[in-house]
Amino acid sequence: MEGYLKIKCGKLYDGLKNSLQEDMEILIKGKKIIEVGHNIPGPEKLETIDLSDCTVTPGMIDAHVHPEFFDWRDIYTDTVYNSDGYRTLATARTARKTLMGGFTTIRSLGWFREAYELDVKRAIDEGYIEGSRLIVSSHFLCTPGSHGDMTQAVRNNPYLSDYMMKEYPTCGNGADFFTGAVRREKKMGFDFLKIMATGGFATPNDDPDDIQLNDAEFKAIFDTAQEVKISVTAHAYGPRLMKKLIGYGITGIEHGSLMDKETAKLFEDSGTYLVPTFVPYDDAIHCDEDSLSKKSESFRKKLEKYQKLLREGREIIRESKIKLGYGTDMVAVHQNYESGWEYNAWLNSGMDPFRALAAATKNNAEICEIDHLVGTIEPGKLADIAGWKRDLLKDPDALRDCAFVMKEGTVYPTEKRL
Numbered sequence: 001m002e003g004y005l006k007i008k009c010g011k012l013y014d015g016l017k018n019s020l021q022e023d024m025e026i027l028i029k030g031k032k033i034i035e036v037g038h039n040i041p042g043p044e045k046l047e048t049i050d051l052s053d054c055t056v057t058p059g060m061i062d063a064h065v066h067p068e069f070f071d072w073r074d075i076y077t078d079t080v081y082n083s084d085g086y087r088t089l090a091t092a093r094t095a096r097k098t099l100m101g102g103f104t105t106i107r108s109l110g111w112f113r114e115a116y117e118l119d120v121k122r123a124i125d126e127g128y129i130e131g132s133r134l135i136v137s138s139h140f141l142c143t144p145g146s147h148g149d150m151t152q153a154v155r156n157n158p159y160l161s162d163y164m165m166k167e168y169p170t171c172g173n174g175a176d177f178f179t180g181a182v183r184r185e186k187k188m189g190f191d192f193l194k195i196m197a198t199g200g201f202a203t204p205n206d207d208p209d210d211i212q213l214n215d216a217e218f219k220a221i222f223d224t225a226q227e228v229k230i231s232v233t234a235h236a237y238g239p240r241l242m243k244k245l246i247g248y249g250i251t252g253i254e255h256g257s258l259m260d261k262e263t264a265k266l267f268e269d270s271g272t273y274l275v276p277t278f279v280p281y282d283d284a285i286h287c288d289e290d291s292l293s294k295k296s297e298s299f300r301k302k303l304e305k306y307q308k309l310l311r312e313g314r315e316i317i318r319e320s321k322i323k324l325g326y327g328t329d330m331v332a333v334h335q336n337y338e339s340g341w342e343y344n345a346w347l348n349s350g351m352d353p354f355r356a357l358a359a360a361t362k363n364n365a366e367i368c369e370i371d372h373l374v375g376t377i378e379p380g381k382l383a384d385i386a387g388w389k390r391d392l393l394k395d396p397d398a399l400r401d402c403a404f405v406m407k408e409g410t411v412y413p414t415e416k417r418l
């Protein structure tokens, strides 16, 4: 017989109301929340967890993680020096560490190479290893030379670069290639598709405004995705490409950093979500010379070129009514499991803390398509619950300091990140 457990909350953010409720209690049975309220009369055999010194929230969700690295500095040499097995171990470790930071679900945005994220997800779901629940993206759907093509790490050795290209099932050219790639990824059981459709800041020979798939290739991806019923998101910065993607009926977009007002309106009208990933561009926006000096010269030059537009884009996103998700995309500066940093970036950009909290809970559960299971604290949902000692409404570091975490009714150890 599964026991009853009661959590006494100092304050409660339930993911539904823009307020912190005082002296609430959560009654849990087994894996699920069965009641939320004041002075809930407990059944006889009742274990109590006293979190009266905490603000209690739903388990947080990070919707943009690249879990495949032990250290972000590895990504520049990964293509050549890391095995698939090593990357898989890193994925398992990242999932464990995000859980210890209060993030009970993470959405992996995939990688060019294999990292067996689906195996890690399965092992966590089956209870063999501990970690955040994983929602897993396909390998990048991308073209040669695009931001998703990691063989450019060895571009100075074209023979090696061309040889490695043959290994990647989702990087290629032409509509037929992408029809096949979508069907393959669907077969393997990926939760959603990720298109790398525009240039990036970190890749050397492209530009964030570039469009790296042609219309026939896009159409093949979106038509096939619709046929086999799988959602699509895309890495995109510039308005030109974002407008095109919204026209194709994309479910959501990652980054959107060069947002303009016209495109923001299209997001609002279509209900397309945006995971804006503020923290990786914080050093450019706030002119952090120390952090910028650690980046490659081409990366730095692009950030400088786009600094003004990045600042304006962030303001437009803040002032918009776009449905926002919370995601970190940590592949530089911070480690990939330090999901709490994004809260810092949002609050320091003048975002309403309740908008940030909703993004990291209810909205992200919808983005991950698991809102029937998690994302809010209400009867019937899984008991994914976090506790925080710092003031969530005022302290930008609050989500880097998790005091309590429970996933599906089980309490896990926490790790301080400050």
Ligand SMILES: [Zn+2]
Pocket: 064, 066, 109, 329
């Ligand atoms: Zn990313």
